[in-house]
Amino acid sequence: MPSTLEKIRVLGENSKYDICASTASSRTDKYPKLFGDSEQRIGAVESGGICHSYTPDGRCMSLFKTLYTNKCIYSCKYCFSYNSKKKMSFTPEEYARVFMKLYSMNVVEGIFISSAVCGSADATTEEMLEAIRLLRFKYNFQGYVHFKCLPGVSQYLLKEAISLSDRISINTEASTKDHLAQIAEQKDFNNDIITRQRWLKQLRIKNNEKAIKAMRDKNQDNHLKYQEKMIKDRREDGYKKFRWDGAPILNSGQTTQFVVGAAENETDYDLLKRIDWGYKKIDLRRAYFSSFIPIEGTPLEGKHPAPLSREHRLYQSDWLLRIYHYKLEDLKEILTEEGNLPKGDPKIFLARRYFKDHDPVDPNSATYQELLRIPGIGPISAKRIINLRTSNFVFNRRQDLKSVGVVLKRAEPFLVINGQNQTTLNKFIDTNDNKIAP
Amino acid sequence: MKKERDDKDPLKVVGCARGHSHEELIRNLPRHRDFTPFLNQQIKKIPEVILRNSGNPIAKKINCMMREVSTEAYRAKQFTRTEINNHGVLYGVVSLKHRVIDLVLNYFHERWPECVICLYNEQTIKTTIIDEKGIIKEFNSPLKKIVEKVSNDRPNIPYFNDIQFSGEKIFETLYNSQFISERENQTFFNKMIPDKCYRLPGMRGGVEKRFRNKRINDYF
Numbered sequence: 001m002p003s004t005l006e007k008i009r010v011l012g013e014n015s016k017y018d019i020c021a022s023t024a025s026s027r028t029d030k031y032p033k034l035f036g037d038s039e040q041r042i043g044a045v046e047s048g049g050i051c052h053s054y055t056p057d058g059r060c061m062s063l064f065k066t067l068y069t070n071k072c073i074y075s076c077k078y079c080f081s082y083n084s085k086k087k088m089s090f091t092p093e094e095y096a097r098v099f100m101k102l103y104s105m106n107v108v109e110g111i112f113i114s115s116a117v118c119g120s121a122d123a124t125t126e127e128m129l130e131a132i133r134l135l136r137f138k139y140n141f142q143g144y145v146h147f148k149c150l151p152g153v154s155q156y157l158l159k160e161a162i163s164l165s166d167r168i169s170i171n172t173e174a175s176t177k178d179h180l181a182q183i184a185e186q187k188d189f190n191n192d193i194i195t196r197q198r199w200l201k202q203l204r205i206k207n208n209e210k211a212i213k214a215m216r217d218k219n220q221d222n223h224l225k226y227q228e229k230m231i232k233d234r235r236e237d238g239y240k241k242f243r244w245d246g247a248p249i250l251n252s253g254q255t256t257q258f259v260v261g262a263a264e265n266e267t268d269y270d271l272l273k274r275i276d277w278g279y280k281k282i283d284l285r286r287a288y289f290s291s292f293i294p295i296e297g298t299p300l301e302g303k304h305p306a307p308l309s310r311e312h313r314l315y316q317s318d319w320l321l322r323i324y325h326y327k328l329e330d331l332k333e334i335l336t337e338e339g340n341l342p343k344g345d346p347k348i349f350l351a352r353r354y355f356k357d358h359d360p361v362d363p364n365s366a367t368y369q370e371l372l373r374i375p376g377i378g379p380i381s382a383k384r385i386i387n388l389r390t391s392n393f394v395f396n397r398r399q400d401l402k403s404v405g406v407v408l409k410r411a412e413p414f415l416v417i418n419g420q421n422q423t424t425l426n427k428f429i430d431t432n433d434n435k436i437a438p
Numbered sequence: 439m440k441k442e443r444d445d446k447d448p449l450k451v452v453g454c455a456r457g458h459s460h461e462e463l464i465r466n467l468p469r470h471r472d473f474t475p476f477l478n479q480q481i482k483k484i485p486e487v488i489l490r491n492s493g494n495p496i497a498k499k500i501n502c503m504m505r506e507v508s509t510e511a512y513r514a515k516q517f518t519r520t521e522i523n524n525h526g527v528l529y530g531v532v533s534l535k536h537r538v539i540d541l542v543l544n545y546f547h548e549r550w551p552e553c554v555i556c557l558y559n560e561q562t563i564k565t566t567i568i569d570e571k572g573i574i575k576e577f578n579s580p581l582k583k584i585v586e587k588v589s590n591d592r593p594n595i596p597y598f599n600d601i602q603f604s605g606e607k608i609f610e611t612l613y614n615s616q617f618i619s620e621r622e623n624q625t626f627f628n629k630m631i632p633d634k635c636y637r638l639p640g641m642r643g644g645v646e647k648r649f650r651n652k653r654i655n656d657y658f
Contacts, residue, residue: 005607016616042549042552050512055617056624061613105609107609
């Protein structure tokens with residue numbers, strides 16, 4: 001019988017490739033007693049999240065991140081569990097107590113509970129939920145819980161998981177059915193994953209509508225009416241209008257994770273297409289990418305690891321889709337022939353392409369969308385520029401832009417400031433005969 | 439409430455994006471150890487337009503002081519390591535130069551509202567406690583004495599004494615298990631935990647620090 005320490009070592013190591021944000025909840029005191037009505041509550045959620053330590057790769061380590069069990073009926077070719085010789089499981093009580101001990105030391109901020117599929121998805125999920133139930137109702141823990149759903153889990157268990165967690169996720173792993181079949185042939189892409197993601201969306205909306213209605217009837221609070229609208233409010237193209245929708249139940253929404261570079265011929269475009277679908281159809285809050293790293297003893301042992309820069313470019317593009325509201329078609333234009341993102345910041349490539357046909361913009365007259373197209377100007381600085389213009393402020397110095405947070409080094413080539421645009425030597429060279437123009 | 443803006447004063451308009459208001463400064467600046475009543479008087483006299491302009495020397499100084507205060511409070515929340523005893527007393531050691539102990543205590547009180555929190559500040563050599571009602575008291579006695587005194591008045595509720603391993607050992611095991619060697623990035627790591635943070639009580643001899651020390655075998 002392995003000791004608790006041994007379980008943490010093995011199951012923690014098996015979960016190290018799972019990615020999650022530190023804590024991502026904007027849950028507030030407005031929704032008290034979501035998880036039991038005991039007055040002896042323990043734990044709180046910090047909206048910004050607090051990182052209590054960092055691993056030597058610089059990643060924040062603020063959640064108690066281990067598998068519940070590593071006994072798995074699947075044999076995914078990229079997975080740690082494929083070749084793991086030491087098979088073990090926590091018991092719900094053991095899991096809950098170890099976490100509470102760590103929480104009392106102020107070394108973790110919340111829980112990230114994931115698992116291999118032991119016996120059946122439902123049986124394992126039942127045990128995981130038991131651990132969370134103990135935390136919520138026995139130990140009265142009110143802090144952050146990220147629940148990783150197993151592929152093929154039943155709807156009634158998802159319903160309970162939603163009511164106990166702050167964030168929920170199902171790993172998509174690959175962008176399409178064919179790509180998933182290459183690396184995890186036993187998993188049914190449509191049934192085990194996509195259908196569950198759709199259920200999560202429906203259950204979340206339904207539960208929140210019910211919860212808000214109940215609270216409104218009780219409090220007659222107009223603020224809740226506004227939040228109800230926020231949950232439903234969507235852009236024409238399907239993307240959420242607001243980053244946080246203020247939902248009391250499953251406040252941090254649904255996420256997913258992809259293994260980048262494990263499946264053959266899976267391009268960046270395939271992955272972007274899938275997350276674009278996710279944002280439009282299943283209320284995906286965000287996607288995580290994990291570069292494939294070959295693990296000894298697995299069928300993909302000999303395969304080259306995916307470069308970390310690819311993962312970084314995918315995150316940049318995801319940001320452009322989600323925060324900047326670029327269209328997938330825009331990103332498609334800058335892809336290489338193979339369908340991958342070019343080396344370098346995608347926003348600079350997009351800007352170069354856009355400003356080939358358009359003149360540099362004047363910050364005093366550009367629209368919000370035009371400003372967002374300029375590298376070095378993000379949503380916050382674009383909003384500041386627009387706000388200042390409404391106060392009749394005129395930007396006629398570089399310093400004015402710098403003071404609102406614009407990164408001039410990147411933005412200047414695409415801007416006209418006080419009637420002047422930054423020039424380059426290339427502009428003075430006659431491209432036909434490479435002579436310096438008079 | 440919509441702020442009134444003077445269209446003719448560019449500093450006021452540009453400055454609205456950054457800096458602190460008078461109220462924020464008056465509320466938070468006294469937390470800084472170098473704060474003097476004279477500085478307070480000075481701030482009151484200076485218009486907000488100037489205070490918000492980061493190019494102005496006095497604004498620069500004030501912003502720097504505000505940043506020092508908020509950073510210290512945040513670092514203390516991040517890296518203070520605590521322990522809980524069987525009487526529901528949560529205690530730890532902090533090293534705070536500025537007057538932010540109430541912020542740190544409130545942070546722990548939010549998490550453990552049923553516990554009494556005791557924090558010993560190495561800089562002031564004082565122990566500050568916050569009780570279940572959120573009342574803060576300061577003592578000149580050492581931490582151990584205060585914890586004993588508070589514990590005596592409280593019932594014995596065993597928290598986690600059936601766990602056979604020390605908390606440090608559990609955390610060390612978890613911490614070591616999360617490291618992906620292929621992704622090692624010392625520069626990024628150093629940025630996230632700056633050297634000065636290792637001087638904080640919770641970090642001394644901590645696992646994070648040990649990871650940075652290379653053993654002789656690493657060089658061969």
